[in-house]
Amino acid sequence: MTLNIEDLQQIARIEKSKKDGFQHRINVCLAAGCLSCGSGLIKEALEKEVTRRGLDSWCKITGVGCLGLCAEGPLLSLPTSGSYYQGVQVSDVPEILDSLNGSPVARLVCPAETPFFQRQVRIVTENCGRIDPERIEEYIAEDGYAGLYQALTQMTPQEIIDQVSGSGLRGRGGAGYPTGLKWMSMAKAMGSTKFIICNGDEGDPGAFMDRSVLESDPHRVIEGMVIAGYATGANQGFIYVRAEYPLAVKRLRLALSQAERMGMIGNNIFNTSFHFNLQVRLGAGAFVCGEETALIASIEGRMGRPRPRPPFPVEFGLWDHPTMINNVETLANIAPIIRRGSQWFAGIGTEKSKGTKVFALAGKVVNTGLIEIPMGTSLRDIVFAIGGGIPQGGRFKAVQTGGPSGGCIPEQFLDMPVDYDSLAQVGSIMGSGGMIVMDASSCMVDVARFFMEFCMSESCGKCVPCRVGTRQIYDILGKITASRATMAEFTMLEDLCDLIKNTSLCGLGQSAPNPVLTTLKYFRDEYLAHIHDRQCLAGACKKAEEVL
Amino acid sequence: MKQHPPKKVRSDLNPSRLLTFKIDDRDVTAHEDETILSVARQNNIIIPTLCHLDGLSERGACRLCIVEVRGSTKLLPACVTFPRQDMEIITNSKRVINYRKKILELLFTERNHVCSVCVANGHCELQNLAVELGVDHVRYPYLYPRHDVDASHSRFCIDHNRCVLCLRCVRVCDEIEGAHTWDIMGRGMTSKVITDLNQPWGTSETCTGCGKCVQVCPTGALTEKGKSVAEMSKRRQFLPYLQMMRGRQGGSWQK
Numbered sequence: 096m097t098l099n100i101e102d103l104q105q106i107a108r109i110e111k112s113k114k115d116g117f118q119h120r121i122n123v124c125l126a127a128g129c130l131s132c133g134s135g136l137i138k139e140a141l142e143k144e145v146t147r148r149g150l151d152s153w154c155k156i157t158g159v160g161c162l163g164l165c166a167e168g169p170l171l172s173l174p175t176s177g178s179y180y181q182g183v184q185v186s187d188v189p190e191i192l193d194s195l196n197g198s199p200v201a202r203l204v205c206p207a208e209t210p211f212f213q214r215q216v217r218i219v220t221e222n223c224g225r226i227d228p229e230r231i232e233e234y235i236a237e238d239g240y241a242g243l244y245q246a247l248t249q250m251t252p253q254e255i256i257d258q259v260s261g262s263g264l265r266g267r268g269g270a271g272y273p274t275g276l277k278w279m280s281m282a283k284a285m286g287s288t289k290f291i292i293c294n295g296d297e298g299d300p301g302a303f304m305d306r307s308v309l310e311s312d313p314h315r316v317i318e319g320m321v322i323a324g325y326a327t328g329a330n331q332g333f334i335y336v337r338a339e340y341p342l343a344v345k346r347l348r349l350a351l352s353q354a355e356r357m358g359m360i361g362n363n364i365f366n367t368s369f370h371f372n373l374q375v376r377l378g379a380g381a382f383v384c385g386e387e388t389a390l391i392a393s394i395e396g397r398m399g400r401p402r403p404r405p406p407f408p409v410e411f412g413l414w415d416h417p418t419m420i421n422n423v424e425t426l427a428n429i430a431p432i433i434r435r436g437s438q439w440f441a442g443i444g445t446e447k448s449k450g451t452k453v454f455a456l457a458g459k460v461v462n463t464g465l466i467e468i469p470m471g472t473s474l475r476d477i478v479f480a481i482g483g484g485i486p487q488g489g490r491f492k493a494v495q496t497g498g499p500s501g502g503c504i505p506e507q508f509l510d511m512p513v514d515y516d517s518l519a520q521v522g523s524i525m526g527s528g529g530m531i532v533m534d535a536s537s538c539m540v541d542v543a544r545f546f547m548e549f550c551m552s553e554s555c556g557k558c559v560p561c562r563v564g565t566r567q568i569y570d571i572l573g574k575i576t577a578s579r580a581t582m583a584e585f586t587m588l589e590d591l592c593d594l595i596k597n598t599s600l601c602g603l604g605q606s607a608p609n610p611v612l613t614t615l616k617y618f619r620d621e622y623l624a625h626i627h628d629r630q631c632l633a634g635a636c637k638k639a640e641e642v643l
Numbered sequence: 644m645k646q647h648p649p650k651k652v653r654s655d656l657n658p659s660r661l662l663t664f665k666i667d668d669r670d671v672t673a674h675e676d677e678t679i680l681s682v683a684r685q686n687n688i689i690i691p692t693l694c695h696l697d698g699l700s701e702r703g704a705c706r707l708c709i710v711e712v713r714g715s716t717k718l719l720p721a722c723v724t725f726p727r728q729d730m731e732i733i734t735n736s737k738r739v740i741n742y743r744k745k746i747l748e749l750l751f752t753e754r755n756h757v758c759s760v761c762v763a764n765g766h767c768e769l770q771n772l773a774v775e776l777g778v779d780h781v782r783y784p785y786l787y788p789r790h791d792v793d794a795s796h797s798r799f800c801i802d803h804n805r806c807v808l809c810l811r812c813v814r815v816c817d818e819i820e821g822a823h824t825w826d827i828m829g830r831g832m833t834s835k836v837i838t839d840l841n842q843p844w845g846t847s848e849t850c851t852g853c854g855k856c857v858q859v860c861p862t863g864a865l866t867e868k869g870k871s872v873a874e875m876s877k878r879r880q881f882l883p884y885l886q887m888m889r890g891r892q893g894g895s896w897q898k
Contacts, residue, residue, distance in 0.1 A: 381830065398827070403703035403723045406653060420892050556808065556834035557704045563749035567783050587782065594745050597718055598706045 097358040097366050099246055105234055108211045110236035116153040119195045119377065124170040124224060125603040126161035126310045127303075127342050128464075131459035133185070134169035139216035140188045155192030158405075160311020162224035163212075166463035167205060170222060179212075210480040211462045216443065216473070218451050219427045220467045223311035228346050234314040239431035240359055247367045248324045251432075255326040256282060259429065263449030268294055268385070268422035269497065271515035272447070275420060280409045281327040284417035289350070290331035292420045294390060295336040295343070298382035299498025300549060302529030304453040307465050309336065309593040311422065312427070313350035315565045317373060319426030320359060322433060327419060332371065335390055337378040360582055381555035382499075384600050387412075387420045388552040391553065400555045401601035406427035407554035422527065424453055443469030448514035458495075458531040461486050470504065471512040473522030478532055489534035490594055492633075497526025498608035499546045499553075504537060524606070538635035539618040540625055546610035564595040568611060575622060576627040576636040583624055591616065648765070656725060673726050680721040680774040683734060685867055689773050690734050691743060693750075693885055694809040696723045696859055698882035701816060705809060707743050707772065710734045720868060740776065747772055748781045753832070754788060755804040756862070763863030764873040769807060770862075788832070795845030799857050801836075805864040808834055812856035819885050824850040856879070 114120070121137040122128075125346075127206060141156045164171040167181035171191070180191065180203040187203060195198050201382050217223075222553055224232040234240070241345030260275025281289065292358035293316060297305040320332045327378065336344050351373055354360050362370040376394050381388045384399040391413050393399040412418025428450060432440050448470040457463050468477065474494060479482070485491055486501065493503040496513075502523035511517050515525050551565040573590045574580040592615075599605045615622065624632050656676040663672045666683050673682040677792050678701070683690050693705040703723040710721045713731035718739065727734070733739070750756075750769065758764050772778075785845045790803035813825040813836060824847055837846040849869050857865040 295705055382832075403720060408657065410655060413655065552831060554831040556829070556831045557702070557744050557751055558706050559753075559807075560706055561706070562808075562831055562834070563753045563786075566786065567749065567752070570784065580769065590745075591783075594742060598742050600720075600745060601705060 097363055100635055106232055107236045110232045118155055119154040119175050120160040122157050124162045126307055128165035129168035129170055131279055131624060132168045134623060136185055139185055140185045144188050144207055154543050155413045159467055160223045161307040164462060164464045179205040179207050214481050215467050216451050216469045217467050218431050218455050219424055228313055229349055230309050231314060235564060239314055242433035243318050243321055244365055246433050247325055247365050247369055252326045255397045258432060258437045262432045262440035264428055266422055267424035269524055271525060280329055283400055283408055286417050288416045290413045290416055290418040291320055291323050291329045291332040293334040293423055293426055294384040294420050295334060295423045297527055298377045298385050299527055299529045301457040301528050301531050302498055303455045304528045306340050306343050308423055308427050313347045315430055317350060317354050319429035321371050322429050323592055325369050330371055332373045333394055334375050335378055336375045339380060347370040378379055381556045383603050386603055400557045403600060437521045441483035445514045447516055452528055454528045454530045456530050458483050458484055459489060459534040460532040470514045471511055472508050475509040483532045492535050493533045495531040497524040498529045499549045500524060500609055501526045504608045505617040536633055538631050539614040539621050539635040540576050541635055543611045543614045547572055550607040557601035560595045561599045564591050565607055567591055575625045578625050580626050655820055655831060662728045664726045666732045667734055678722055679724050679732055681724050688734060690721050693861060696811050699814045706746055709739060711736050711739055720757040744776050747776060747785055749779050750807055751781050752783045752785050760872060761863040762866050762870045762872060762875040766876040767863060768861035795843035800866050800868050803835060805862045810859060812881050815859045817856045820853050820855055822849050822851050827887055891893055
């Protein structure tokens with residue numbers, strides 16, 4: 096089946112009129128966070144209750160993707176009245192239905208006028224929490240696949256690349272490589288067989304942006320990939336998702352079969368000569384497979400180990416063919432850019448970092464959850480305005496960005512705008528978007544030790560500095576937290592960090608010392624207190640004698 | 644059986660094009676598809692290596708062959724880096740030598756390398772490297788892991804305590820012998836070379852018993868049975884011939 100624009104509009108029209116036919120709609124968050132606190136049961140109970148009362152044609156219950164405020168789940172949203180409910184229980188169901196025509200249930204209302212909702216700018220997550228991710232029609236009703244239609248029928252590949260370059264979009268996986276430049280290299284790469292890979296191997300502790308996008312709006316990623324394929328001359332794509340995201344995989348597979356049925360992927364898409372195939376590949380849970388050469392090895396069925404670059408995947412990638420790897424969030428930005436133009440996108444953000452960034456806010460912060468903010472928002476705004484500050488009046492100490500490859504940013508940089516370059520300047524990275532807030536009760540040495548433990552157990556073992564060096568660093572950090580370290584070991588720690596950073600093979604190893612290096616830079620007194628005074632300034636670490 | 648597509652030659656390197664560059668302030672000339680390491684060796688400039696072995700594919704994993712490029716702070720592994728016109732390579736700066744020493748020391752701490760009781764004592768590349776680089780002590784604490792010895796094969800023996808995970812055995816078995824008996828399992832510090840899905844070597848049905856793995860092993864990890872301390876010297880003369888016979892020339896890009 097191949098569609099044309101009239102068919103698309105027809106589907107959208109039918110879907111919209113269906114939606115408008117209901118006087119009330121209740122959206123139940125069915126993303127992994129809320130699902131784990133029972134939102135599935137709530138949806139069932141709501142549906143049962145509505146049927147029992149005979150209100151089926153009056154009130155519509157929809158399961159949607161992430162509503163953002165994951166800490167307060169299960170969440171409900173009522174798009175007709177614009178209110179949100181938090182912490183809903185099955186027993187609240189009759190009360191919620193009773194109140195539909197009157198004022199909302201006061202004890203469940205989640206204040207929507209807070210900065211958490213007001214300060215966000217939603218591009219990647221614009222459909223999250225608004226549409227049913229398991230139905231392609233709802234995505235089409237929100238202008239879905241219109242960007243693809245426009246790209247395939249009205250634009251040349253070069254025009255698309257120009258749009259992406261002009262938008263200033265940079266890779267959202269962490270390093271911030273200009274996406275347009277990557278696409279241009281890919282378009283120029285020689286060979287008739289080319290591959291596009293979507294990197295959904297999100298492994299940072301505390302990060303769940305890609306998972307939420309895939310769970311809440313999988314079609315957006317698919318659309319981005321098909322556009323990327325058309326622009327760069329690739330006809331085969333792979334979405335690499337970690338197997339630990341079963342819900343994302345399930346929805347992605349469903350979305351793929353729907354898109355295939357509608358003719359958005361396959362042969363002669365929208366009656367053009369362009370064809371594109373897309374498959375899901377599962378990762379077996381290795382952090383290093385987020386590194387592009389290791390990811391390629393994993394898709395090929397080999398062990399997930401990086402290889403030295405150059406040659407870069409864009410010349411020599413999957414099965415030796417030119418391969419372009421983009422992050423989930425990068426690809427989710429493509430359709431809006433095509434639909435609304437590069438100028439619109441370039442108008443958001445800072446001079447060198449355009450658009451928005453999705454962050455997974457976690458740790459010692461009131462509003463834990465998923466946020467999307469324009470580039471250049473200050474850390475203070477993120478933590479205190481949007482995040483709602485530190486719970487129980489605690490004192491802010493640091494925020495960790497970029498996962499195990501990132502660093503800890505102390506209080507003095509709170510007013511720094513969050514963009515690729517500013518973060519790099521203070522020794523951290525944007526990373527994929529994990530943001531962990533720490534208060535005065537966290538010991539920074541212990542934090543560094545946690546991340547080093549992660550890097551040590553995730554090191555693939557190929558190159559010597561990363562394989563043995565991370566272990567040695569971890570041992571020294573363990574000694575420091577136990578107040579058993581000497582100054583000689585402290586010097587050795589700095590020395591080892593320098594060694595791993597400069598001699599490791601891949602990005603994982605080269606960035607593994609970052610959490611140690613930034614804490615050494617900004618919280619050196621804590622390290623020294625453990626060594627000289629044998630005490631933990633934060634009171635978090637136990638002394639060796641106490642442990643024994 | 645599923646056929647893998649043939650290995651493609653790197654299209655960005657033209658083997659017939661020549662270029663000149665500098666290694667340690669000496670002018671040298673090279674084909675575009677020759678690595679810095681091979682050009683250095685041709686000119687008798689010594690760059691220490693461990694995972695590299697002529698005739699096998701490159702891995703770029705031991706990081707001992709790192710060199711400096713003038714004007715850049717980035718260190719490059721000489722075994723997998725191709726020179727560019729007018730590049731200035733420094734192979735023996737203090738910085739690079741210090742890093743090499745530290746990497747070697749890390750290797751010594753990783754497993755139980757006790758030379759005095761090792762069958763390869765005196766014929767060991769790890770030992771030789773330590774002597775060459777002047778590693779007279781190890782500054783990091785030894786980790787003393789527990790590792791097995793597999794002596795189930797009738798003629799050979801593997802002692803994982805001496806293994807440096809260079810994977811020469813894996814590569815020679817796959818690329819030259821074509822048996823692919825050896826492989827690696829686990830990750831990080833728990834990596835381990837295995838035969839046939841981690842079965843005892845002696846029960847391996849794929850092993851042809853050719854012993855190439857034993858001969859290419861740089862340390863005393865893979866040895867012939869019946870050898871006592873310091874008796875296990877290795878013979879590697881066969882590699883270049885086998886490579887020539889199988890038509891595997893330089894320029895093919897390997898994993």
